[in-house]
Every structure is written in structure tokens, then in C-alpha cells.
Amino acid sequence: MCENYNELRDRLTNISKNSVVDNDASRKRKADSSNNNGNTDGTKCPSESSSSDEDSCKKQREEHIKPKISRASVRTEASDTSLIVKDGYQWRKYGQKVTRDNPSPRAYFKCSFAPSCPVKKKVQRSIEDQSILVATYEGEHNHPHPSKPEPSSGSGRGVTLGTVPCSTTPLSSSAQTITLDLTKPKPATDSDRKMGTPQFQQYLVEQMASTLTKDPNFKSALAAAISGQFLQQNPRTEKW
DNA sequence: CGACTTTGACCCGCGC
DNA sequence: GCGCGGGTCAAAGTCG
Numbered sequence: 001m002c003e004n005y006n007e008l009r010d011r012l013t014n015i016s017k018n019s020v021v022d023n024d025a026s027r028k029r030k031a032d033s034s035n036n037n038g039n040t041d042g043t044k045c046p047s048e049s050s051s052s053d054e055d056s057c058k059k060q061r062e063e064h065i066k067p068k069i070s071r072a073s074v075r076t077e078a079s080d081t082s083l084i085v086k087d088g089y090q091w092r093k094y095g096q097k098v099t100r101d102n103p104s105p106r107a108y109f110k111c112s113f114a115p116s117c118p119v120k121k122k123v124q125r126s127i128e129d130q131s132i133l134v135a136t137y138e139g140e141h142n143h144p145h146p147s148k149p150e151p152s153s154g155s156g157r158g159v160t161l162g163t164v165p166c167s168t169t170p171l172s173s174s175a176q177t178i179t180l181d182l183t184k185p186k187p188a189t190d191s192d193r194k195m196g197t198p199q200f201q202q203y204l205v206e207q208m209a210s211t212l213t214k215d216p217n218f219k220s221a222l223a224a225a226i227s228g229q230f231l232q233q234n235p236r237t238e239k240w
Numbered sequence: 241c242g243a244c245t246t247t248g249a250c251c252c253g254c255g256c
Numbered sequence: 257g258c259g260c261g262g263g264t265c266a267a268a269g270t271c272g
Contacts, residue, residue, distance in 0.1 A: 093245060095264060108263070112244090122263095 070137045073126065083107040083123045083133065089141065091121060102127045114143040 072087070083096075083105070092112035098105050104125035111117040119139040126132040 092243090094266095096245095096247075097262065097264095100261065106262090 072135045072137070074133045074135065075131055083125075087135070089113055089119075099124070104130070111141060114141075117141055117143055 090113040091109035095108040096105050106124040109121040111119040122136040
């Protein structure tokens with residue numbers, strides 16, 4: 001588990017570093033456009049411009065200032081209808097819709113960690129594989145990752161536990177998608193070793209193993225979980 | 241009691 | 257102009 005966690009965190013940290021900074025998702029609603037221009041990037045159209053200028057400006061914005069859209073796929077249980085993707089941020093659900101192209105409902109989330117954070121997230125099950133949740137992120141967080149100062153705060157009604165870092169992949173023309181398959185163990189990669197010296201890692205693992213194996217409750221719970229995994233033949237995520 | 245979720249209604253862009 | 261569909265709002269309900 002520790003190795004998986006470290007690997008995922010490294011991967012996602014690298015992904016986030018490579019992300020292109022842009023926010024201000026297109027404001028369609030009247031209320032949004034009336035009281036805030038939403039332009040935090042300094043490319044605001046001049047308000048006194050004529051309609052043609054506005055059009056050209058709009059075109060420019062569409063061409064150059066697309067909101068950063070990224071997509072992430074997370075494998076979960078197909079029976080899990082929560083549509084919750086734990087990426088370390090705190091999300092507030094503000095809507096749910098059943099779209100035409102996909103019978104699964106699509107959930108709409110806003111980042112509630114910072115009131116001014118413009119990031120929105122759409123979560124919907126993959127039409128091909130019901131066990132995969134596809135999360136589409138719009139915009140970029142304008143606040144630090146909430147899991148960093150308090151790695152295991154755990155508050156937030158189970159929406160975010162602050163344990164799995166955010167995963168955003170720039171959705172450019174190639175429409176890249178990253179899949180966080182938390183159901184299967186993966187071999188350690190080189191990135192794991194960045195977390196510390198091998199000696200320290202080994203010491204940490206040994207300490208964790210010895211501590212956990214001394215706990216009979218943990219043993220029984222682990223046995224039950226593993227047996228359930230084999231019996232159900234069903235991917236299990238986010239329950240660890 | 242405050243924060244959050246649910247869900248029907250509403251808004252608005254788009255195609256015909 | 258009209259209808260459809262995606263996205264958002266907001267009142268009511270739920271939970272700790």
C-alpha cells in the first residue's frame with residue numbers, strides 16, 4: 001500500500017508540474033458574467049470595446065485562453081454509486097444529471113476548499129466499463145493542495161480524505177487520460193525511491209509491518225478483505 | 241445548527 | 257421560433 005501510494009503521488013506530482021496554468025472556465029451564466037469578469041489571467045477584454053471587438057476578443061480567448069481541462073479515470077467498484085473521486089481536494093456537489101450519451105448519471109462538483117477556487121469537476125462512469133469513474137476537471141486550483149499541510153486530516157465527510165493527491169492530465173488535442181487503478185498492486189518504480197533513502201524506506205516498511213501484524217484485529221480484517229477480493233472477483237478501491 | 245447532498249426547475253446555447 | 261440537452265441554481269432534506 002505504501003509503495004502504491006508513493007508511486008501514485010510521484011506520478012501525479014509530476015503531472016501537476018507539467019500542467020499548463022490557466023483558469024477561468026467559460027462563464028455562460030448571466031449571473032457570473034454580470035458581477036465578475038472572471039479573468040484572473042490579465043487578458044480581460046476591454047469593457048468599452050465595440051461588439052466587433054468583443055467578437056474578436058472572444059475568438060482570441062477561445063483560441064488562447066481555453067480553460068484547463070483535464071481528465072482522470074479512477075477504477076472503483078461497479079456497484080459503488082457514490083461518484084466520488086478522492087483526489088485530495090474538497091469538493092462540493094452542486095448538481096447531477098443523466099446525459100443522453102451515457103445512462104450513468106453525471107455529477108457536478110465545485111472545489112469547496114477555497115471559496116474563490118474556480119475549479120469544477122464532472123464525474124461520470126465510463127460507458128464502456130462501469131467500474132471506471134471518469135473525472136473531468138475544468139480550471140486550475142488557485143490554492144495549495146489541502147493534503148499537504150495536513151496529510152491525513154481525514155475531515156470532509158468522506159468526500160476527500162487528503163490521502164490521494166490530485167490527478168490532472170492536460171486534455172489537449174490528444175485527450176490524454178490517466179487511469180488510477182487502485183485495485184491492483186504494482187511493482188515499485190524508480191520514483192518511489194525519491195521519497196527517501198532505501199534504508200529508511202525499508203525501515204519504515206518493517207516498522208509498519210511489525211506493528212500491523214501484531215494487531216489481531218488488523219490481521220482478521222486483512223484476511224477478510226483479501227478473501228472477499230478473491231471471492232467477488234471485483235475490483236475494490238478506496239476502501240483501504 | 242451548520243455544512244453538505246439531493247433533485248426538480250430553470251437558464252441558455254445550439255441545431256433544425 | 258421551437259425543442260432538446262447540458263449545466264447551474266436553490267429549496268428541502270440529511271447528517272454529525
